Amino acid sequence: MVRIAQDGLGAERASLRALFNGFLKVALCSVGGSGGIVFARGLVVEQRRWIDDRDFADILSFCQFMPGPNIVGVAVCVGSRVRGPIGALAGVAGFTLIPLTISFSVGAWCLRNTDLGMLQGLLSSISAAASGLVIGTGLRLLAAHRDRPMSLSFAGLAFCGLVFTKLPLLAVLLALAPLSFSIAAIFNRRAR
Amino acid sequence: MSSPSAPMALTFHLALLSIISFGGIPSVLPDIRNYVVEAHGWLTDREFANFFAIANSLPGPNMILMMSLIGWSVGGLPTALASALATFGPPCAIYYFAYGLWDRLRDARWQHVARRSLVPVTIGLIIGGGTVMARTADRDWQSALVTLAAAALILWVRVNPLWILIAAGAGGVLGLI
Numbered sequence: 001m002v003r004i005a006q007d008g009l010g011a012e013r014a015s016l017r018a019l020f021n022g023f024l025k026v027a028l029c030s031v032g033g034s035g036g037i038v039f040a041r042g043l044v045v046e047q048r049r050w051i052d053d054r055d056f057a058d059i060l061s062f063c064q065f066m067p068g069p070n071i072v073g074v075a076v077c078v079g080s081r082v083r084g085p086i087g088a089l090a091g092v093a094g095f096t097l098i099p100l101t102i103s104f105s106v107g108a109w110c111l112r113n114t115d116l117g118m119l120q121g122l123l124s125s126i127s128a129a130a131s132g133l134v135i136g137t138g139l140r141l142l143a144a145h146r147d148r149p150m151s152l153s154f155a156g157l158a159f160c161g162l163v164f165t166k167l168p169l170l171a172v173l174l175a176l177a178p179l180s181f182s183i184a185a186i187f188n189r190r191a192r
Numbered sequence: 193m194s195s196p197s198a199p200m201a202l203t204f205h206l207a208l209l210s211i212i213s214f215g216g217i218p219s220v221l222p223d224i225r226n227y228v229v230e231a232h233g234w235l236t237d238r239e240f241a242n243f244f245a246i247a248n249s250l251p252g253p254n255m256i257l258m259m260s261l262i263g264w265s266v267g268g269l270p271t272a273l274a275s276a277l278a279t280f281g282p283p284c285a286i287y288y289f290a291y292g293l294w295d296r297l298r299d300a301r302w303q304h305v306a307r308r309s310l311v312p313v314t315i316g317l318i319i320g321g322g323t324v325m326a327r328t329a330d331r332d333w334q335s336a337l338v339t340l341a342a343a344a345l346i347l348w349v350r351v352n353p354l355w356i357l358i359a360a361g362a363g364g365v366l367g368l369i
Contacts, residue, residue, distance in 0.1 A: 028251050029354050029357070031249065031250070031254075042352070060314060061307075061313070062294055063287065065214065066286060067210065067211055068216070068283020068284070069255050069279065070216045073284075076287040080291060080292070099252035100276060103250040104257060104264075107247065110250075111246065121367065124364065127248065128329040128330055129341075129342040129361075130325070131325035131326035132322070132341065132346070133353050133357075134318065134325065136344065137346055138316075138318035139343070142316075145311075150312075154309070154312045155312040158312075159316040159319050159323070163323050170214055173214075173313065176313045177310055180310065180312070180313055184308050184309035185302075188304075
């Protein structure tokens with residue numbers, strides 16, 4: 001189905017083991033939902049160079065629109081982009097099998113022993129840092145758009161919609177996406 | 193506490209919701225809460241909140257983890273497994289086929305427009321999501337400082353983010369943060 005990247009950055013052919021291990025590491029490092037974005041970008045763009053920053057942002061926004069756990073979607077898309085269907089399977093398997101087994105065991109244990117001051121100190125300071133990592137990674141992705149005022153203003157609107165209103169993510173997305181798309185379409189027509 | 197058909201009902205409901213969870217599993221979280229807490233009484237509100245907190249502070253796919261913890265308390269280990277699969281199985285198939293289509297049409301003009309217009313919105317949502325996360329995580333100025341430092345380090349210094357998390361965790365254990 002998916003056109004497997006053969007040129008440029010994708011030239012370094014990803015082995016299935018590298019996909020499995022890579023997304024295993026991404027999952028083990030990611031705390032609190034979108035924390036995975038940080039490590040997924042580090043793996044596929046910086047470390048392995050399977051795809052570039054633009055393609056990564058493309059996959060991310062595609063996954064945010066689709067139903068389901070977003071970061072798992074990133075594993076599916078990157079895996080299928082570099083190795084086809086088996087690659088997608090390897091990415092998802094790496095992302096879920098071992099990390100879920102570990103964190104499920106720890107989580108079940110925590111629920112039975114909820115009164116652990118040290119553990120809570122550890123978890124809360126880690127999530128403080130993790131949220132900072134997400135913000136920093138988002139700003140890095142935004143840097144590619146810094147010379148486009150329209151892009152910056154829509155990023156700003158999306159940010160405000162999520163942070164200052166109590167609207168769910170989907171509502172913000174559905175409110176802004178058509179507006180942003182129509183404006184870009186008008187500009188595009190004028191440019192030609 | 194729950195009837196023999198409860199595991200089946202839960203698994204089916206999760207599979208259904210995962211297919212319509214546009215924008216991510218958190219978008220159907222209120223619905224899942226209604227189903228397991230109010231409609232069936234499988235969990236208390238407190239338990240649901242605890243599961244959410246634990247899933248968010250442990251590494252790994254956190255929403256899948258949360259659903260498997262819910263499954264675990266409804267029907268033991270088999271239901272935990274079924275709930276996890278129901279949460280990410282159907283969406284994975286959708287991701288795969290939809291991305292194939294999206295990728296095949298990548299040179300279509302409407303897709304250039306879509307890419308240029310939608311990517312900034314989702315980047316704004318990522319930064320916003322991190323900020324919302326920080327708002328619950330930062331209970332004092334020390335932890336707010338940790339958030340700021342982490343953001344600055346990842347933005348301007350090429351440092352493996354794992355070290356940042358390890359340093360923050362060590363600070364938390366020693367009671368510095």
